[in-house]
Amino acid sequence: ETGVTQTPRHLVMGMTNKKSLKCEQHLGHNAMYWYKQSAKKPLELMFVYSLEERVENNSVPSRFSPECPNSSHLFLHLHTLQPEDSALYLCASSQEVESLLASQFFGPGTRLTVL
């Protein structure tokens, strides 16, 4: 238990569906992150939020839309996804965006399958 929870843990959706992934951290951190991990590919950073403001968008397609309503919650809204978007989506948090890597705590991830 890392203090970062993600729901749902598994999601199957069609290409025309709209769904959202939720992340919540109970650590009092100010920075939150979304990562994508595809099969047989390295972990990829998608978005970085600091105090509810986005500080990094790592060339992510617009069909992925993040939202950070407060420092404890992070959402990833999904629409018109492609099968190649099937992956494990991981959320992480850290005290500050300037923190050393050691202080990043990852959630368990959401396994997304796009049909």
Added chain:
Amino acid sequence: LAKTTQPISMDSYEGQEVNITCSHNNIATNDYITWYQQFPSQGPRFIIQGYKTKVTNEVASLFIPADRKSSTLSLPRVSLSDTAVYYCLVGGRPQWNFVFGPGTRLSVLP
């Protein structure tokens, strides 16, 4: 960003010491070396971080030579539950601007 190179996979037996070496020839002066462990369908978990020489915690040791162009993660007396992918990352602040490599898939056999 410093690029890292690790073996793709390693096999070991229970009770043995495992050493995984990572090469990072273009490491910068302000870069730290960090190792993460990841089990299937879980998020990465921090193992250890260091800058130079040797760092030890309750889980592992990290050896860094003087030129810092490589590092070795040492896992003492591994068990079956240590079967996982181990990632070596190199970077300075802000460390979210880093690149995960493919990691080393460690298989511990009985």
